[in-house]
Amino acid sequence: MRTLRRVALYAGLTLAALTFIYPFLWMAATTLKPPFEVGTLALIPERPTLDNYRTMWARAPFGRALLNSALVATTITAAVLVLGSMTAYAMARLRFRGRPVLQAVTLGVLLVPGQLTLIPLYTLIVQLGWIDTYAALVVPYLLNATAILMLRQFFVQIPQSLIDSARMDGMGELRILFTIFWPLAKPALAIVAIFTFMGSWNEVLWPLLVVRDQRLMTLPQLLTVFALGGGAGSMGVSLASAMVLVVPVVVAYVFLQRYFIESMAGAGIKG
Amino acid sequence: MPPVSFQHVSKRFGGATVVDDFDLEIADGELLVLVGGSGSGKSTILRMLAGLESVTAGTIRIGERDVTALPPRQRDVAMVFQDYALYPHMTVRENLSLGLRLRRMPRQEIDRRVGWAAATLALEPLLGRKPKQLSGGQQQRVAMGRAMVREPAVFLFDEPLSNLDAALRAQMRIEIGSLQRRLKTTAVYVTHDQVEAMTLGDRIVVLANTRIQQVGRPIEIYRAPVNRFVAGFIGTPPMNFLEGRLHDDGGGPVFVADGARVKLLRARIAAGSSQPVTLGVRPEDLRLDIATPGAGEDSADALAGRVVLVERLGGTSHVHFDAGQHRLIASVTHDPVPNVGDAVTVQVPAERAHLFGADGRALA
Amino acid sequence: MRAEERSGWLLAMPYAVFLLAFVAYPIVFAVVLVFLHWDLVTSPSFAGLDNVRLLTHDGRFWRAVGNTFVFLAIHIPLQIVSALALAVALNRRLAFRAFWRAAFFLPVVISGAVVAVLWNALYATDVGLINRLLVRVGLAPVAWLTDPRTAMPAIAAMVTWKNVGFYVIIYLAGLQYIPRSAQEAIELEGATAWQRFRHLTLPLLLPQTILVLTLSTINGFQLFIEPYVMTGGGPLRRTYSIVLYLYTNAFFYQKMGYAATIGVALALMIGGVVAIQRRLLGSAEAR
Numbered sequence: 001m002r003t004l005r006r007v008a009l010y011a012g013l014t015l016a017a018l019t020f021i022y023p024f025l026w027m028a029a030t031t032l033k034p035p036f037e038v039g040t041l042a043l044i045p046e047r048p049t050l051d052n053y054r055t056m057w058a059r060a061p062f063g064r065a066l067l068n069s070a071l072v073a074t075t076i077t078a079a080v081l082v083l084g085s086m087t088a089y090a091m092a093r094l095r096f097r098g099r100p101v102l103q104a105v106t107l108g109v110l111l112v113p114g115q116l117t118l119i120p121l122y123t124l125i126v127q128l129g130w131i132d133t134y135a136a137l138v139v140p141y142l143l144n145a146t147a148i149l150m151l152r153q154f155f156v157q158i159p160q161s162l163i164d165s166a167r168m169d170g171m172g173e174l175r176i177l178f179t180i181f182w183p184l185a186k187p188a189l190a191i192v193a194i195f196t197f198m199g200s201w202n203e204v205l206w207p208l209l210v211v212r213d214q215r216l217m218t219l220p221q222l223l224t225v226f227a228l229g230g231g232a233g234s235m236g237v238s239l240a241s242a243m244v245l246v247v248p249v250v251v252a253y254v255f256l257q258r259y260f261i262e263s264m265a266g267a268g269i270k271g
Numbered sequence: 272m273p274p275v276s277f278q279h280v281s282k283r284f285g286g287a288t289v290v291d292d293f294d295l296e297i298a299d300g301e302l303l304v305l306v307g308g309s310g311s312g313k314s315t316i317l318r319m320l321a322g323l324e325s326v327t328a329g330t331i332r333i334g335e336r337d338v339t340a341l342p343p344r345q346r347d348v349a350m351v352f353q354d355y356a357l358y359p360h361m362t363v364r365e366n367l368s369l370g371l372r373l374r375r376m377p378r379q380e381i382d383r384r385v386g387w388a389a390a391t392l393a394l395e396p397l398l399g400r401k402p403k404q405l406s407g408g409q410q411q412r413v414a415m416g417r418a419m420v421r422e423p424a425v426f427l428f429d430e431p432l433s434n435l436d437a438a439l440r441a442q443m444r445i446e447i448g449s450l451q452r453r454l455k456t457t458a459v460y461v462t463h464d465q466v467e468a469m470t471l472g473d474r475i476v477v478l479a480n481t482r483i484q485q486v487g488r489p490i491e492i493y494r495a496p497v498n499r500f501v502a503g504f505i506g507t508p509p510m511n512f513l514e515g516r517l518h519d520d521g522g523g524p525v526f527v528a529d530g531a532r533v534k535l536l537r538a539r540i541a542a543g544s545s546q547p548v549t550l551g552v553r554p555e556d557l558r559l560d561i562a563t564p565g566a567g568e569d570s571a572d573a574l575a576g577r578v579v580l581v582e583r584l585g586g587t588s589h590v591h592f593d594a595g596q597h598r599l600i601a602s603v604t605h606d607p608v609p610n611v612g613d614a615v616t617v618q619v620p621a622e623r624a625h626l627f628g629a630d631g632r633a634l635a
Numbered sequence: 636m637r638a639e640e641r642s643g644w645l646l647a648m649p650y651a652v653f654l655l656a657f658v659a660y661p662i663v664f665a666v667v668l669v670f671l672h673w674d675l676v677t678s679p680s681f682a683g684l685d686n687v688r689l690l691t692h693d694g695r696f697w698r699a700v701g702n703t704f705v706f707l708a709i710h711i712p713l714q715i716v717s718a719l720a721l722a723v724a725l726n727r728r729l730a731f732r733a734f735w736r737a738a739f740f741l742p743v744v745i746s747g748a749v750v751a752v753l754w755n756a757l758y759a760t761d762v763g764l765i766n767r768l769l770v771r772v773g774l775a776p777v778a779w780l781t782d783p784r785t786a787m788p789a790i791a792a793m794v795t796w797k798n799v800g801f802y803v804i805i806y807l808a809g810l811q812y813i814p815r816s817a818q819e820a821i822e823l824e825g826a827t828a829w830q831r832f833r834h835l836t837l838p839l840l841l842p843q844t845i846l847v848l849t850l851s852t853i854n855g856f857q858l859f860i861e862p863y864v865m866t867g868g869g870p871l872r873r874t875y876s877i878v879l880y881l882y883t884n885a886f887f888y889q890k891m892g893y894a895a896t897i898g899v900a901l902a903l904m905i906g907g908v909v910a911i912q913r914r915l916l917g918s919a920e921a922r
Contacts, residue, residue, distance in 0.1 A: 013724055017738035019796070024741075026764050027753050039762025041771065087650040096643030102651065109658055115857065115878055116902040119885055119895040120661035120668060126675050143653045173642040202746035204860055205878070209886060220748040224864055227752050235756050242752045246745060253744055257737040260744055265804040323819050344825040356816035360838045369834060370824030421824070 024246070031240040038236045052236040056226075059237075062244055064215055065222040072137045072218060073200040079142040080196045081189060087143070088151035089177045093163060103152075109145040122209050136210040137218065141200060146267050147192045154188040155181060194256070194263040201249070219245050272335055274299050274457040275320065275425055280329030282315050289315050291481040293329070298473075300455045302448070306468035306504075307478035313461045316478075317427055320459060322346050333424055349418035350427040353434060355410040357402040357417075364389075364398040367416050388416035391450070408439045415447070419454070426451065426458040432467065444470060465505050469493070477501045499631040502551050508589055510625070511557070511599045513550045517626070526550050526624070529595045548634065551625035557601040559590060562614035574599075574617045578609045592617070668895030675889055686896040696897065699877045700904070702787060706876075707855045709791035714851050715844060717799050722806030723836065736807075740800030747797070751864035754793045755780070758865070783871045790861050790874055798854065802847045809843035810836070845916045849909055856905050877901050 030038055031052050033045040056062060090096070091103055121140055130136040158181060166176045182189065207221040217225065223245055227238040253260050275297040282290040290312040297303050305313040318324040320331060322343035331339050338346050349370075357366050367388060371381045389395045392412040402410055411431060418426055428447070432440045448471050451458050462468055468475050469489045477484040477492065477500075485492055485501045496502035502510050515528030526548065562575070576592035576599070588608045590601045592615055601617055609615055626634040669686055673679035690696055725735055742750060757764045758779035766776035779789040813836060821831050859878040862868050868875035877897065884894035 009724060010730075013729075013735050016721060016724075017735055020738050020741055020800075023753060023757055023764065027756065030756065039759075039764075039767060041764070041767050083649050086646045090643045090646035094639050094643035094646065096640045096647070099643065099647075102647060105654060109654070112658070112662065113853070113857065113902045113905050115881060115898045116665055117658065117661035117898075118881070119891060119898050120664040121657065122885060123664070123668070123673070123675065123891055124661065140657050143650050148650065173646060198744060202748070204746065204748045205882070209882070220746045223752060224748045224860070227755070228864060228867075235759065235762060238752055239756055242749045245749050249744060249746075250741070253737075253741065257733075257740070261736065261740050261804060264743060265740075265801055321819075321823060323822070343819075343822045344827070346823075348823065350820065350823050352816045352820060354814070354816050356814065356820035358817055358821070358835060359814075369821070373825050373830055373834075417820075417824075 024250070027239050027246075028243060030236055031243050033236060035234055035236065038234065052234075052240040055233070056237050056240045056244075060222055060226045060241070061214055061217075062219070062222060062241060065217050065219045066244065068134075068137075068216060069201055069219040072134065073197050075134075075138050076141045076200045077193050077197045079138075080144045080147050081193060083143055084147040084192065085151050085155075085177060085182070085185070085189070086174070088148050088155050089173070089181060091148070092152045092155035093158075093160075094173070106145045106148055110149075118205075118209070125210050130210070132211055132213045132216055134216070137207060137216075140206070144196060147196055150192055150267070151185065151188055154185050158184060190259055191263040191266060194259055195267040198249075198260075198264060273297055273332075274334055275459065276332045277316070277320075278330045278332070280316070280319065280331060281327050282312070282319060282324065283327045288481055290319070293483065295476065295483070295486065297457060297459065300457055301473045302451050302458045302460060302471055304460045304462060304468040304472035304475045305478060306462055306465055306472075306475055307484075308463060308504075310480075311478040312481045313463075313478050314429060317350075317429055317459060317461045320425070321348055321350050321427055347424045348427055349421045349423040349425075350429060351411075351414045351418050351431045353430040355402075355414040355434075357410055357413055359402055362399055362401055363394060363405070363413050366402070366413055367394075367398075367420055370417065370421050384420040384422075385416075388419045391419070392416050407435050408443065411435065411443060412446075415450070419450075422456075424457065426456050428458065428460040428462075430462055432462070432464075440467075447471065466507065469505065475505075477504060479504075495633070496625065497633050499549060499551070499627045499633075502625055502627070502633075506553055508554050508600045508602065510551045510553050511597075513597055513599075515548065515550060516545050517548045518545045526626070528597070547629050549627040550619075551627060552619050552623060554589065554600045554602040556620060556623035557599070558618040558620065559592075559601040559603055559609070560616050560618075561607065561609050562616050574619065576615050576617055578611050578613045578615055581608065581611060583608065590615070665895050665899055668892050669899055671892040673891040675891060679892070682892055686893050689893065690896050690900060695872070695875065696877070696880060696900075698872055699875045699880050702873060702875055703856055703858065703877060705787050705873075706791050706794075706858060707852060709788050710795055710855055711848060711851050713791065713795045714799065714802060715847055717795060718802035718806055718847060719837075719840070719844075721799065722803045722810060723832065725803065726807060726810045736800075736803070739803050742797045743800045745797075747860045748864060750793065750797050751861050755865050758789055758793075780866050781870050783873045786866055786870055786874045790858075790865065794854070794858070794861065798851070802850075805843050805846060806840060809840050813839050841916070845912070848912055848916070852908055852912065853905055856901060856908075877904075 025043055026041075029043045029045060032048045032050070033040070034047055034049050034051065037045055037047065091099060091106075125131060125136045125140075128135075130139075162180055163176060166180055171179070202220060203218070204220040204224055207218045208224065211217055211221065214222065214225070223241045226241050273296040277293050277295045280290060280293040281288065293312070293316055295303075305316060307313045315324055319326050320333075322338070322341060322345075326339050329339075330337055333346060333348070358369065361369065364385060367385045368381050371384065385398075389398060392415060394409075394412055394416055397405060397409060397413070402413070405413065414431070431447070432443055435443060444467055447460075460467075460471060472489055474486060474488055475492055476486045479500050485497045487495075492501060492505055496505065499512070503512065513526075513528045515526055518525050518527055528550065574594040576594035578590055578592045579598070580591040582589040582591075586604060588603045590603055590609055592599055592601065594617065599617070603609075628634050670682055670684070671679040672682045672685070721739060725732060729735070756762075758766075760766060760776060760778045760781060763779070765779065769776055777785060779785050817835060818831065821835050826834065857878055858876040859882065862874040862876050862879050863882075866874045868879055878901070881894050881897040881901070884890045884897060
């Protein structure tokens, strides 16, 4: 009796897992199908073709968009890691007037819905003349309250003795941060890096507001514009453009899933 | 029909055998104690009886029913857990009544039983509280109450007193014992504490290395342990052991260890032979006297020793002394009590001596 | 401590500046914008309470609010039930446990835009996967995204699918805290698996359920990319979301003041709904 329940459990879980994986498989298969096959249930096309990809590539600058996304996401992640850990270090280990206020405000930032500040930020960008620039995509994201709080929590736990002996050796604060704290904080840094990078990679509303020029669009933005603008023409092509966005993420996810889960779930709960 | 019987029950986890051929019948209304160290299998046996562990081989019966394959809820047993296992989000009253509510007992009956348990265990003022508002002892009583209201066929206790402090433990021990006697429900009680075993059990099962070492009434186990393990496990302070040889060189069987000679009347040994044995004697059976210089004949049974430590407990004192290579303990209840450094003579009464062979088993 | 204080200020300065420029200023300016008319080309003009008045009468806005509640009414129960069921199923010694968990979490890491495009294809009336499957088993196809009755439910189902892995992780974390012995105790007391769930597991998961509720609600109010990609707000404006309206006002109509007003209203609504939820359920938790 017990084994029957066990089998039913595994069957149920498999079915559930399939509902999450199967659409992606079908999507991948569809991108390889010629127009008359699109929409069939088969996971292996009878006459596989790369036409959808060729069309997609020709009709919109996806290579460029991939580069844009990579550039923007990497810049933001690097900035968040460096500037964020500087701030977190100061908050965690240095006493200065106003520290409690800064901490309270940082916590408060988490409560503010993005939509409240969206329009003013947009007008600010317009007034700075940053429409259609990388600056617009990057600068508002250079620092991140969730990242700072996470890093701060980690930095607080590092023993004071390490800092003291480093200071006695004559090290300045920045040196201490990057040569002592960073190596110790690798797991926390990895977690912050992942959710920051993913957040930036997947972000679409902000780019839709501040970037009009196709050459500067990020990947999800171009995908959206492409799929909506009728440039795709057929499901195969629009799905092909989606694949460009999905595949690198899935590949990274397959290898790093534990870190992804720990990172994005942890960050979400804090937020 | 015995209320509980185990027939050749074994439990294996992967390659390791945790319980090996456990065979036992429990008498109606009996409080049976399973006692042993960690890894002896005692908790596993209890959990198999509860249905929380599966049985690898053998049969368990409760009453007439073969319950070996039945899930816990169908076995009509109630268990008191070591960490009380109270439902944290429910009040004491809800904790007590949940089992009955699940069985859709009529409201009146539930209230009656809960009231009875609460009165018996002095829980009435606590009925509206949540577990985290209770002390350890109070939580323990709620756990017992929860088991009581079910009026099960068997009570199971899984080291229920281990998390309590010494004073509370002693008090709860008495309460559990008297409660069980009053309710007359068959109970199986698991503990590693031999004092609990001795005071609570109608019968004790001593377990070690996945097997039963001895089953019997406390006093039998105490007076006639079947092997060295049981002898050393039961009794505080533990039995003294001396390694030596048993000779018979014509004058009757004699135990010889360096520094000691004990004439034993009961031991059976072929004349002219000698075998290695362990002599066991309980601290309270040793007769200790402060040595007076120039005493009379030196008795063949006596050990000469020097006191190294005295634990004075008031009415009794435990005197630790060295005799030759051996460190022994004698319990002394009379004055004068020796001091550290005194020379003492200690007599081993032959009728109180236990002999164990090289394999650990008691010799007749 | 002068040196330490100086260092602290220096290191925290970039963030302080950032906060002022990109958080404090926008929040303040958002409120200011409520009282302005501005198209970003000409200079802003004072609007008094025009924007607010307009908002209270704006059918499109309130339709969007209504749509959001329709979305939440479907999404929230679906989300809680599915996440809970999967978490309970996963909370035991299982072969391939990491695999299941990774499978459920996969859509969480994928961009919302991709998920929208994907489900556009799944829901497509003629060639979509779902309708093809329905036809294969003999059922009639449904015009998921073009039928006003099914459009928002379809989107709600999709968002549930996307996020369930995240909430499974939350529930799994909560399940770790339910003491094993209490579970055994309730089994011995005669509880069936369902009774154990209802009387022990579910009540002890209340904090997690509140979290799921709050986060899903916030998520629902912030719905944008899905209707933007899949339905454009239709059919018959049934999937028109508040953020979509905000975006349209800013990007297409160039009405910054009004768009900011929508933003403020949205923030207030989110704050209000979450506060009410917390009040109602926080008291349940304390009990």
